[in-house]
Amino acid sequence: MGIQLTDNAAQRVKYFLEKENGLALRLGVRKTGCSGWAYEVSIAAELKNDDHIFEDKDVKIVIDHDSLPYLKGSKIDFTTSGLNRTFQFDNPNATDECGCGESFTISGSE
Numbered sequence: 001m002g003i004q005l006t007d008n009a010a011q012r013v014k015y016f017l018e019k020e021n022g023l024a025l026r027l028g029v030r031k032t033g034c035s036g037w038a039y040e041v042s043i044a045a046e047l048k049n050d051d052h053i054f055e056d057k058d059v060k061i062v063i064d065h066d067s068l069p070y071l072k073g074s075k076i077d078f079t080t081s082g083l084n085r086t087f088q089f090d091n092p093n094a095t096d097e098c099g100c101g102e103s104f105t106i107s108g109s110e
Helices: 007-020
Strands: 024-032 036-044 051-056 059-064 075-081 084-090 103-105
Touching (some): 007 024, 007 036, 007 075, 036 084
Parallel strands (some): 024 059
Antiparallel strands (some): 024 036, 051 059, 075 084
16 A cells, blocks of 8 residues: 555645755654654655655655554645645544544554
8 A cells, every 4th residue: 555645745745845855755653642643744855774665646755664554555635724734644544533633543553
């Protein structure tokens, strides 16, 4: 299962990749938040040995080995609501999300 970007997300990522001279969109997770896990989104300046590489809509996406089980199959959108602009994850692995939408739970994860 790969990673998918909406047209809005792909356009935004391409903008940042060009602006920051990046190689790829880097996705990951870290243990935190009220539901256990939080998404990390950044621009990759280099590739790491344990990176899994995907491509969608001419955007290279890299995910480290440890984060992959939490993110595989996700669809990422970029939304604007008032003054807020953010990437939103439709993650089939998440079993629950906190009210603020910034962290999620996966059954059986610690």
